[in-house]
Structure formats: C-alpha cells, structure tokens
Amino acid sequence: MKTGVWLIGARGNVAAVSMVGAKAIAQGRTDTTGMVTAREPLSALDLPAVEDLVFGGHDIRSQSITETALAASESSGVPPKSTIEAVEDDLDAIDSRIETGTAINCGQVVGDLAHGDATAEQTVPDLVSAIRADYEAFVADHDLDRLVVVNVASTEPPIDEPERYDTADAVRSAIENDDRALPASVLYAYAALEDGHPYVNFTPSTGSNLDGLCELARERGVPHMGQDAKTGETLVKSALAPMFAGRNLRVLSWEGHNILGNTDGLVLEDDDNKAGKVQSKDGLLEEILGYETQSRVRIDYTPSLGDRKTAWDHIHFEGFLGTEMKLQFTWEGSDSALAAPLVLDLIRLVSHADAQGRSGVQPQLAAFFKSPMAYETHDFSRQHEQLQNYATEHRQE
Amino acid sequence: MKTGVWLIGARGNVAAVSMVGAKAIAQGRTDTTGMVTAREPLSALDLPAVEDLVFGGHDIRSQSITETALAASESSGVPPKSTIEAVEDDLDAIDSRIETGTAINCGQVVGDLAHGDATAEQTVPDLVSAIRADYEAFVADHDLDRLVVVNVASTEPPIDEPERYDTADAVRSAIENDDRALPASVLYAYAALEDGHPYVNFTPSTGSNLDGLCELARERGVPHMGQDAKTGETLVKSALAPMFAGRNLRVLSWEGHNILGNTDGLVLEDDDNKAGKVQSKDGLLEEILGYETQSRVRIDYTPSLGDRKTAWDHIHFEGFLGTEMKLQFTWEGSDSALAAPLVLDLIRLVSHADAQGRSGVQPQLAAFFKSPMAYETHDFSRQHEQLQNYATEHRQE
Amino acid sequence: MKTGVWLIGARGNVAAVSMVGAKAIAQGRTDTTGMVTAREPLSALDLPAVEDLVFGGHDIRSQSITETALAASESSGVPPKSTIEAVEDDLDAIDSRIETGTAINCGQVVGDLAHGDATAEQTVPDLVSAIRADYEAFVADHDLDRLVVVNVASTEPPIDEPERYDTADAVRSAIENDDRALPASVLYAYAALEDGHPYVNFTPSTGSNLDGLCELARERGVPHMGQDAKTGETLVKSALAPMFAGRNLRVLSWEGHNILGNTDGLVLEDDDNKAGKVQSKDGLLEEILGYETQSRVRIDYTPSLGDRKTAWDHIHFEGFLGTEMKLQFTWEGSDSALAAPLVLDLIRLVSHADAQGRSGVQPQLAAFFKSPMAYETHDFSRQHEQLQNYATEHRQE
Amino acid sequence: MKTGVWLIGARGNVAAVSMVGAKAIAQGRTDTTGMVTAREPLSALDLPAVEDLVFGGHDIRSQSITETALAASESSGVPPKSTIEAVEDDLDAIDSRIETGTAINCGQVVGDLAHGDATAEQTVPDLVSAIRADYEAFVADHDLDRLVVVNVASTEPPIDEPERYDTADAVRSAIENDDRALPASVLYAYAALEDGHPYVNFTPSTGSNLDGLCELARERGVPHMGQDAKTGETLVKSALAPMFAGRNLRVLSWEGHNILGNTDGLVLEDDDNKAGKVQSKDGLLEEILGYETQSRVRIDYTPSLGDRKTAWDHIHFEGFLGTEMKLQFTWEGSDSALAAPLVLDLIRLVSHADAQGRSGVQPQLAAFFKSPMAYETHDFSRQHEQLQNYATEHRQE
Numbered sequence A, B, C, D: 001m002k003t004g005v006w007l008i009g010a011r012g013n014v015a016a017v018s019m020v021g022a023k024a025i026a027q028g029r030t031d032t033t034g035m036v037t038a039r040e041p042l043s044a045l046d047l048p049a050v051e052d053l054v055f056g057g058h059d060i061r062s063q064s065i066t067e068t069a070l071a072a073s074e075s076s077g078v079p080p081k082s083t084i085e086a087v088e089d090d091l092d093a094i095d096s097r098i099e100t101g102t103a104i105n106c107g108q109v110v111g112d113l114a115h116g117d118a119t120a121e122q123t124v125p126d127l128v129s130a131i132r133a134d135y136e137a138f139v140a141d142h143d144l145d146r147l148v149v150v151n152v153a154s155t156e157p158p159i160d161e162p163e164r165y166d167t168a169d170a171v172r173s174a175i176e177n178d179d180r181a182l183p184a185s186v187l188y189a190y191a192a193l194e195d196g197h198p199y200v201n202f203t204p205s206t207g208s209n210l211d212g213l214c215e216l217a218r219e220r221g222v223p224h225m226g227q228d229a230k231t232g233e234t235l236v237k238s239a240l241a242p243m244f245a246g247r248n249l250r251v252l253s254w255e256g257h258n259i260l261g262n263t264d265g266l267v268l269e270d271d272d273n274k275a276g277k278v279q280s281k282d283g284l285l286e287e288i289l290g291y292e293t294q295s296r297v298r299i300d301y302t303p304s305l306g307d308r309k310t311a312w313d314h315i316h317f318e319g320f321l322g323t324e325m326k327l328q329f330t331w332e333g334s335d336s337a338l339a340a341p342l343v344l345d346l347i348r349l350v351s352h353a354d355a356q357g358r359s360g361v362q363p364q365l366a367a368f369f370k371s372p373m374a375y376e377t378h379d380f381s382r383q384h385e386q387l388q389n390y391a392t393e394h395r396q397e
C-alpha cells in the first residue's frame, strides 16, 4: 500500500515544514509532538506511516522547497537549520517532481508571486486537463495505490455567487465552457475528486466547498474535507468560548488582533484575499454562544515576526449582577510548526476514511478546521471527542 | 415545598453576594446571567425557585451582611450600591437568623476575625450539638421541607492524616471523644449529613471530604459534593489544557500568578490556609495532559484590587520540530460575582439530587469544582457535558 | 481676576467630565489626582483656581451636559453618579450658556450628530461673526478678565493643502471670500486668536495649526498650543520608546491596537476622521528612536467598552548578538478621566502664559500633546522636565 | 594602552555571553546593538576598543566558558551556535587563564555549584592574598596598562550589620583577623580597590558597597560602581514609573512576577540569595513616586525558559474623580543578551573614568544599575541624560 501526497502550494511554508517534518521523522531526528494521530486513541488506527509518504505537488513560484525552509528558519528559527540540512536531499528529490500550477483568480498579490508559466493564458478546460495529467503521471511514476491531494496554497479571494455551481453537472459544464470566474483551488479540487483522489482543503479558499463538488465526491465515492485549518487564535477561541457558554457568562465583545510576517501574512494584507480568512475565523462565536456578539478579527502584516504569529484577544463579558469582567490572551505560535503536523494528520486520516470506503465530507475531521464543511459544533472539546469516537470505533483489532 | 439554605460563613463576600443576588432576582431587579441552571438544558429541571429560598447561617464575625455587601461595593463596585439598598430589608431579616459558629482549627488569621463567642473553649461534642440545634431550629422556625447546608466560610488549613477518619464510626467516636484535631468545616458537615441535610462544600476546606463522612452520607441517603468552586484561573485552565492535550502540544511549564484583595485574599496570605487552596488549583494539569509538567500557582494579597481577582498565566509549550511557543492570559474577574450564581446553582442542583433520592457524592456536579470529590476528568467541556446529560435525563415532562 | 473657559464641544465627554471635576473640586467632593498643576513644582505657580473658572461653550448636539455625564457614568462608571448629582445645578447653569456652533467640514459622522441649526447653510464670514459674538457676549455677561478657548470637539478629517493658509492675511481673506474648505475648528481658533483669547487645541483637528494662525497669534500677542492630548497608549509609548533608544535596543516593529466604545470611538470609526488621529499617534517613534521602524496604530470601535479605552502594544526588538525580544503592554484607561484633568491643567497653564505676556505656540506645554506644535522631543520625561523647568523659573516668590 | 578585564564568575552566563560578544565584534561577525557606548554621544568618548580587551577571571565551577555558552545556546538560542563556534579558540584561550576563586559565604546553592578547591578551608587573609596574586599575575603576563575587575558571579545572600565595616581600616582589620562573616564579593572588591584596579559590581551582592570600601576607593583614587545591573523588569519600571508621577496618577499597587530558568534563576530560587535581589528591585518606586505604594517583586525558577526571562507587571492606579485604571506589561528578554553589552559598556566607561583620574563611586553610571551606589534618581530618562551629559562634557576633541 503506497500513499502519495500531492500538495497544491508545495513550495510554501506549510508545505515545506510538513515535508521537512515527515523526512525528519523518517530519519528519527524529531518526534511526533504536535501530531494528533501520534496520540491515543488515534495512534491505534491503521494509518499510512509518515515515513512512507511520497510527496509531489503544484506551485507557481520557482523558489525551491529548501529555499523556503531556509528562509523560514532564518526569519523565525523554524525548522532548525540543522534539520533542513539533514533532509535536503529528500527535499531536492521532491522539488524535481513539482509541476507549475495555475494562479487563475488568485488575486493580484498571488499573481505577483507567480512566474510566467503560471499566469499564461490558457482555457479552463486546458488547465484542468493539465492538472489531471500531472496527478496521473505522479501516480504512475511512483506506482501509488492512493493519492491524497492537499491544498496548502495561498488564500484566494472568495468567489461570487457560489450557488451557480450547485450540481456536479453545473461544475462540469462551467469547466467545459471556459467559465472565467472559476478560481484555481476549484480546478485542483475538481480534478482530484473527478479522478477519485481524496482531497483536503487546508486553506480558506473555495476548494471543494461548492455544492456541485460535494455531489461529485459522493458520486465518485471519494472523501474530502475542509476548510481553513484551525491552528492559532481560532483554536484558542474554540476552546474558550464554550466556557463562557457553559457558565452562562454573557460575552459583550470579543476582539482579536493577529500580526504575522510570512508570505501568508503578505497575501492576507490584501483586502480581497483577507476577506475569505476573516470570514472563516469569525463564524464560530455565534454558534457556540447561541447569540450574536460584537466581534472583530484583524489580521495585519508585520514582517519582523516572520512565521511567528502573535494574536491578542480581548474578551469583555458580563456575569452576575451586571458585573463586567475580562479575559485577555496573547498567543505566540509558529504558524507553520502548528500547521505542518495537522497536514500530516489529515493526509493519514483522509486516507483512512478512503480505505474505509467513506465518501463525501468527513465530519469526524471537523476539529481540524475553522470552517468545517460538515460539523455539529465549533466547540473544540466536542469536536475532538467526535474524532476520538471515530478512532475508538475504527481502532485496529 | 419550601427549601432553606444554611450558609456557613453567611457574613462573607460569597454569601452576601449570593443573597443580594437571590433577593434582587426575586424583585426582578437583575437577571440570571452567570447562573448555569438558568440555561437550557438545566433550566428544564424541576428546581426550587431562587425567589423562594429561605436563608440563614453561621458566622464568627459580627459585621452584618449589608455591611459586607456595602464594603465590597465600595471597593470593587460589586454588587451595585443601588441593588444592595433595594434588598437591605431582606438582608436584615436574614442577619437576625445568623448564629455564632466555631472557628476551631481554622488557623490564626481566621481566629483573628472571630469575635469572642466563636473562639470560646467548648468541647467538640458540645460544638456539634449546638450546630445541630441551630439547623433544627431554623427548619422548625421556617417550616422547611428541605435544608441545604453550604460551606462558604474562610479556607481552613488542611488537616493532618485524614485517613484516621475513614469510617462513619471513626468520625463519630472522634467527635464523642473530643478530638481536638477536627476543624470547624468537618463539624458543620458532619452535623448536616447526620441529620439528612444535603451539603455543598464551596471551599477548599475539608468539609465532607473524609472517607468517614462519605460513608455517613451514603448511610443516611443524603447527597453532598465539593470541593472548592471553580470560578477563575482554574476554570480557564480546565478549558484550555484539553486543547494542548488534544493537539498533542507538549506543555513545558504552566505558571499562574493570582492577585486579589478581599478577605479571602487576606486569609490566603497566610501560608497555612493557602496550602489547601494551592493544592486544589494545581492538581488538574497532570490529569488532563497525561504527564507531569512544571507548574506553579501563586496567590498574593493585593488590597487595592478588592474583590477583583486578576490572574496571569504563562504557558510555555512545544510543538512540531521542537518549536517552542507560548500562550499567556490575564483574567480579571470579580470573585464574588463569579461565585455567587454557582452557590445558587449548587443549592438548586443538590436539592434536585436529594429529591431524586440520590445519595453520596454527586459526580454530575464536578464542573463546579476545582477538586471534585468524584469525577472522571477535569476537562471543563466534558464535565459540562456530564452535567447536561444529567439534565437531559431528568428533564421534566 | 476672573477667568472664563469656552469649550468647543461642551456637551461631549471630555468637556462634561472636566466640568463635573471642576465643580466637584469646588465642593471638596474630590481631590486633584490626575492634575499635573496640583503637584510640585507646578502647584507653586500663580494659576487661576479651578474653583473660580466660569464655563460656557459651543456644541452642535442638544443632549445636555448632565445627560452626557450620566450616560458615561452608566456605561463605564466615570464620573460616579453621586458626583454628577451633586453638581447637577452647576451643570444646568452652564448648559444654558451653550451656543450652537457649526459642523462645517467635520465629516459625515459628526454631521449626523448635529441638530438642524449646526448644519444650516451659512457663509463662512457669517459663521465667524457669530462665533465672535458668542465669545464677546460670554465675556460681557460674566464680566471676565480673560477668556480661554479650548477645542474638545469631535475629531475632524484633516484638511487638504494646509499650506494655502500660510499667512494671517491668507486666512483672513479665505474667510472673507467664503472659502468652503475651511473646517469648523479653524473658524473657532481664528475667532479666538483674532480677539486675543488664549487657545488650546485638545484634539487632532486642525484648530490653530496653520502657519497663518500662528502668525496671527504672534501679531495679537496671544498664547496658544496643541494638538491632540496625550492621554493613553501614546503617553505610554513616549515613556517607553526612550528606554529602547537609551539602551541601543533596535525596535523591529511596534504594533498598537486601540479599542474604545464612546462617541469619540464612533467618530473615529469613520476612516476620514480617523486619518488625523492615527497620524498624530504615529509620528513620535521615528523621532525618539532616530530611525524608521515598522509601526501601526489601529483604533477600533467596540461599543461594549464605553469610555474605557484598552490598548495592546506589541514591541518586537533586537538586542546584542541579534537576539530578538519583546515587550507587550495593555493599557486600560478611562479616556475622559485621563483627559479631563489635563483640560483643567491646560486652561490654567495657558492663562499663566498669557499673564506672563507670552505669545505664540508654547513649547513648555509639549508634554500634554501627541503632536506638539512646537517641541524638542516626544520623550515624555524630557518634555515633563521642560514643563518643570518652566515652573521653577516662574514659581511665585 | 592595553586594558585587561577580570571577571568574577567568568564561567557564568553573563560572562560567557559578554566574551562571545566581544570576540564576535572583533571578528566583525556581529554589530554593537545593545551597547550604549556604541551610540552618540557616548561613542565620541575616548574608550578602550572592545576588540582589544584581554579577558581573564575567577570562577568556582569547572564547566568551560564554551560549555556555558553552548548550554545557553541550546536552551534559549542565545548566543547563536555558529557564533560560539567562530570564537571557540578565543574562549579556550581565556579559559586557560581562569583561576579558582572562593565561595565563602555565598550560600548553600552556590556552594553546591563549587568544585572542591573553591570551598577549601582557607583563612580570609590567605584568600585575599591569593586573589591579589591572581590579579597581579594576569597584569604581568599580559603586560596590561589597566585592569578592570567586574563582579558577574552568582548573587550572594546580603550580609548582616554592614555598618561594622564603615572605614577602610575596619575592613582591613576584619580581613587580617580572619573575620568569617566576610563574603567572597567583598574580598574580590577589596583586593581590586587596594591594588588600584577600577571595579564594577554587576550583581546585587555586597561587593564594594561598604562604607569602608568606598573610603578605600577614594584613598586609592580608584573609580568603582554598582550595584545590580538594570536589564529587565526594573528597567521598564524605571521608564514607566516617572510617567505616573509626571501625570499625578496615583499608583495603588504595582505587582511584578518574574520567571526565569537559567542558573541565576536556580540560585535565586533560594530564599537567602533572593533576599538581596528583591530588595534592589523594589526600592525605586517610592523614590520616583514620592510616596509608598503596595509593591511586590516575585522571582520564580521555571527551567523550561532557560535564559529567557519573562516578567508580568500589573499596575493598578487611580486618576481623576477616583477612577481606577490599569497598565499591564509582559517583558520577554534574554537575560544574558541584555546584560552582556552593559558589561562591555561598564568596562569601557569605568576605564574612562579611571583615565580621567576620577575616584570613588561614579554617579554618571547610575543608569546601569537597579541600586546605584550614588545617584539622584531612579528615573531612567534622567539617569540616561546624566550619562549623556558626562559624555558631552568629556567628548574627544
């Protein structure tokens, strides 16, 4: 059983740190801290070994994976330089398998990152064919039994009127008719699902989150899930908000301010691209609290921080006898170090779902996402319980 | 059905704010924000109405409830002065029902608070008889159908060798033989359980937390629960720690620093009395995380803050690839405003348990306590779920 | 010697709290904490007594001063309700002396606050005549020896091409020719200086900060100063930034996020009006540090906070051997309580300057402002020293 | 002109990072960020070049300087490993010049660090002779024109009745008579001053801070200064407290909590050794504010942090109309990276003072210390101005 991983955005930070990590684990140079699948009860599932994953992917930049990793190391110490050096050969091998993707409808800032080929004028049907051919060649070249496609590319602007793509046929005919409104993430996702490859959308971009693609996934019997991995401030929010609800403390306002300095931050500095992100970070409070509250999420680009995202949240709440109180927190996390192990977890867990013959969106993976495509709650503890229950159910005999 | 409430420490902050709140609710002057039983699904239980509770209690100080409430209002704005004035007559009526308790083995600082009678030399059997007589008279005077005894008195130093009191008989004979090591909280708890009154220990003092008293409660068919209400920093801890566990992030150290300025803070300034408190705040990390971590809880007395407790927690953790990260939070809560609604909740819920014929420790109430006497986890979300399950099970038709 | 005070924006928060404070001091109900002139060496100057100040002013809203004060008290506890009640008669008397001003070029949000008369179509020369008549009548009615005009009105958007008004004559002819670009704050300031009334601009609006008005002030021999009082985050910044400079620690980025919920916050929610504010908060770092650094100041409107402004600043800096470090602070201040005593200080100190025959901008008052019109440094300690030196020089024998 | 530097505690963190830094500067591998003498106006003084300093010293441990530096690098990334490797030969050369000192009266924890020789039973006169011989040999071996002695050893417990040593003669006869109360730091300081070597006490230990040693320094015409370098929380305090004073804002309480994980932290975990530290951190508030306020400084040992000291300060203050407000800050600094450049600054500046023929305590260096032995104020801005004035006065033509 050989599992391949196709990363959309394979030369970005999250991708690079995921692959450095996988290869360092393979070499026994680092442990699995941060990986949810490394812990009971998930570790008891029959999951593909991290050591055995074969990586490839699309990108639109020419900077190599090693260059990305070294730049991250330089600016924020993650991954350690010595670790990168130890796995450099592996990274180079993967680099040679990276194909040029498309930056269509990814917005101005992403367009600016892209080298010539990625922005070349091509029709949508041609773009999709090229993507499918890339997937197919990778499977053939490496004799893969399963290919998991993971979107870790830059955040695209949200699309207008997503309801136009509400059936598998609507999506197919939009592609055939060269519909110029379709963004890259949808093309990559469509290609994966159409060909039966499990798909994970780690980003806030549209990806497989169209009714038409959900239908397609069910038709093809392929599992997929998204969107926007829950790694920082939102994770903390989803752990804390249930406490206020549980104690019947009324949240009067919840202000969040994020500063970060990596390429992701640069892209999010653009208002269009930020739109999708802020939306997916902002939705959970109302669901958990059961009422609407004043809430704001700011994301600002502060280059000096590199990959170290810092968030300040200020929660103003009311308790008994009209008493006003406050909780404030600051979160200082390395964005990629938080994201990378979850990428590995999701690869393993969506592979597992596929092996179980599960198709469509996978609610048991809701704990991993800011805007889970199917879920019962944003409450992290409950989401995690759901994941544990899945594990207990499917635990290997 | 008339429910009486006997507060041990009836002239303290928590007691005063609980009663101001109950009476303000009765007058429609405030709402039930902060009360867990005011929210679905608990609100669907058949609980005694807050408006109908009849209060009395023991204390060792002569300062009146109104004086306590006004001093709290002056120093930290809680409860609002206008609310106190509106319920002053009710408070005066309750004040007239307060009896002098005993400060035996409560430590030097508490002894200093006590007026003469409370420290008078009396034998243990005499003290217990007096307490039982006080309970009985209160029930008779107000024609009560049920009496709930709640310990909201100052924190006592922990006792030595609690295992000597491991059977109901051991406790009984210690009392008979005038065992001078028994602290006040145990005498109050014994008297309650022996006479069949449901008992709640809101404090870190020993109270009913002796194997002998647990046996007694089962024998007498009376429900009880404790200990040390979870209102501030520990509550946040129990909501956040599961997030680290769930994400397999390794907590390297968790430092907590609490500053507060009310009488509770003054008592805890004393190292003996603090011992119990710090112990009950510190236990949960290991259980939730599954390993031992460097952890510290400081409680310092800062008079200027009055009842406004402020906590700073600094959590240093490690993620993927050895990456070190941090979460810090500051909590600024009004201690009594947080505690008071839980006192009312616990009165209602232990009454409910009693009405259901439940006896012994009540695990469904674990969410309310820092050191729940019976529990499965310190994880707040799970504890709260357990409470909700209880509610769903017992919801009124 | 009778000193009158004419407040532009007399029904706003800062104005209301200043007057409540002055009257409460007069009644001996509060002390002078927060007033710089109450402390040595400034207290040794021959300053007008706070008790003797006679207040009047312009506004564009009809809400009374008492209503403003009560709303502030309700939402954030400042000033205390009992204090407002004690001085209510004084406030009513002042209210009857408030005249309708003009909202010309104050932006949409301020226009929305204004009642009919304040937005009535009038020519600029007519507006100026009306303002001068209001000043004159106030002086006559109260038999004043000196009138100090203080701008505490809402922040206007900055004006375009201020250099067009670079001489006194340019200003005068703009007014005569009904130049529709002149904003209200300039008209109030012009009227004050032309008639020889000392003027203070507490706000970031243009006010007297035009070269032409500075010339006018020198011609007329009248002292004036501005702009934008330094009360919160910027004050802390001006105290902390010199520490980094003094230790040769390199500031890599300085991020500031302010949240506040009063009318000032609502006005600043508008991007046009915010422009002036952010500009005046942002200028000081470069001067103090001696180099440009990544810096951002956000101001967001969070209604739940009322007048309680909270700021989070995150300072990322580099020390020896390339070591990166951080300082973060949160500031939780009552905006009006911080501003009001400075209004009283500035009234007293600009009166003093006037009595000394000083004219033009007053650099000794730089410590009070975010963008001092004349200054040597933004370093708070040095500015304060300059003020103390002034005091020592002019101290009464 | 050749300047030697004798470090007491030469194998500790502060010493190691100072020497790594000096050598890295000499190699052009790092710049002088963090060094006050690298900035105008101090850089215009005629100071010994960092590149030319010759290092030696005493210690009581056998761990080499390189080992200390590598351990620090490992635990907290400072100094960078690559920098240590680049200067390793220099460090080895210095290591060979380190002599065994004495741990007399340094407390239990320090005793535990010491290897055999350092705790050997020797009489005080013998210890002093040995120290003087070490200084002399170093001067001779390296042909030094000047020797500066700097105490960067672990903090000793404070001594009892320091007034017994109030004259130079009293100190001399205590030494002669083998007075067993004299701690190591006094012996090193005495030896330096008696032999005319400028002396700096970077630590809170007694060092030259005895009236008798001050007299000795004046007699011998040698400059000295101390004590306890101001690098972290106290530095911020001394920058912020003047702001409260300047604005007449009343500080109600100032709570400080420091956590750190290096050997210094381990030593300070011991209550005796901590005594001196807390004392010198706590003194400044009263002087700056002009009144006593509730204030506390906690220092706790948190191994996971390594050399990264984190401090949380909570400042509760009152403004106009009794309004209560707060400032909180967290400081995350690398202790040694902050200290090391100041060690180099002090070496250079005390050399300069010596060259100028200045003797006794040097008030112009007050800005460097938490408890300056001679000073006018703890206000950092004013202290820094004093230093700048010194520089301006003595600037080279």
Ligand SMILES: NC(=O)c1ccc[n+]([C@@H]2O[C@H](COP(=O)([O-])OP(=O)(O)OC[C@H]3O[C@@H](n4cnc5c(N)ncnc54)[C@H](O)[C@@H]3O)[C@@H](O)[C@H]2O)c1
Residues within 6 Å of the ligand: A008, A009, A010, A011, A012, A013, A014, A015, A058, A059, A060, A061, A101, A102, A103, A104, A106, A110, A113, A152, A153, A154, A155, A156, A184, A185, A202, A203, A204, A228, A229, A230, A231, A232, A262, A263, A264, A267, A335, A336, A338, A339
């Ligand atoms: N790091 C986290 O904690 C985290 C959490 C949730 C979501 N995300 C999301 O993950 C994504 C990646 O983050 P990152 O930090 O690695 O960003 P990054 O900017 O470092 O990497 C993105 C990569 O995607 C490439 N790319 C952009 N558009 C592409 C396209 N159309 N086709 C192929 N490649 C394309 C870029 O060239 C770049 O190499 C972002 O969308 C981010 O919002 C990250």
Ligand SMILES: NC(=O)c1ccc[n+]([C@@H]2O[C@H](COP(=O)([O-])OP(=O)(O)OC[C@H]3O[C@@H](n4cnc5c(N)ncnc54)[C@H](O)[C@@H]3O)[C@@H](O)[C@H]2O)c1
Residues within 6 Å of the ligand: B008, B009, B010, B011, B012, B013, B014, B015, B058, B059, B060, B061, B101, B102, B103, B104, B106, B110, B113, B152, B153, B154, B155, B156, B184, B185, B202, B203, B204, B228, B229, B230, B231, B232, B262, B263, B264, B267, B335, B336, B338, B339
């Ligand atoms: N407020 C909270 O958030 C909170 C949370 C958990 C636990 N608690 C615990 O609740 C208790 C009460 O807190 P508080 O703030 O009201 O304190 P408090 O000091 O204001 O009140 C305690 C009262 O108990 C009385 N008392 C002391 N010993 C007594 C005795 N032996 N018999 C009868 N009365 C006695 C005192 O006279 C006082 O009136 C403390 O033990 C505290 O640790 C409070």
Ligand SMILES: NC(=O)c1ccc[n+]([C@@H]2O[C@H](COP(=O)([O-])OP(=O)(O)OC[C@H]3O[C@@H](n4cnc5c(N)ncnc54)[C@H](O)[C@@H]3O)[C@@H](O)[C@H]2O)c1
Residues within 6 Å of the ligand: C008, C009, C010, C011, C012, C013, C014, C015, C058, C059, C060, C061, C101, C102, C103, C104, C106, C110, C113, C152, C153, C154, C155, C156, C184, C185, C202, C203, C204, C205, C228, C229, C230, C231, C232, C262, C263, C264, C267, C335, C336, C338, C339
């Ligand atoms: N509070 C502080 O700490 C602080 C610090 C620095 C500057 N300021 C500035 O002080 C000003 C007042 O702040 P505030 O909190 O009192 O605001 P506010 O909104 O409560 O009051 C402003 C008042 O000005 C009136 N007004 C607006 N335009 C006017 C005009 N053209 N003529 C006459 N009146 C007019 C409004 O009707 C309102 O009553 C703002 O510009 C603010 O930016 C405040």
Ligand SMILES: NC(=O)c1ccc[n+]([C@@H]2O[C@H](COP(=O)([O-])OP(=O)(O)OC[C@H]3O[C@@H](n4cnc5c(N)ncnc54)[C@H](O)[C@@H]3O)[C@@H](O)[C@H]2O)c1
Residues within 6 Å of the ligand: D008, D009, D010, D011, D012, D013, D014, D015, D058, D059, D060, D061, D101, D102, D103, D104, D106, D110, D113, D152, D153, D154, D155, D156, D184, D185, D202, D203, D204, D228, D229, D230, D231, D232, D262, D263, D264, D267, D335, D336, D338, D339
């Ligand atoms: N790092 C800072 O920011 C800072 C600031 C102010 C003061 N200090 C003080 O500087 C001193 C050094 O700090 P550090 O972090 O380097 O500590 P450290 O523990 O790493 O180093 C101290 C060294 O002194 C040696 N030592 C102890 N007693 C000795 C003695 N009697 N004779 C000779 N050597 C002895 C120890 O063996 C050790 O090598 C401490 O007193 C600390 O309080 C440090």
Ligand code: NA
Residues within 6 Å of the ligand: B220, B221, B222, B223, B354, B357, B358, B359
């Ligand atoms: Na029962």
Ligand code: NA
Residues within 6 Å of the ligand: C220, C221, C222, C223, C354, C355, C357, C358, C359
């Ligand atoms: Na004049």
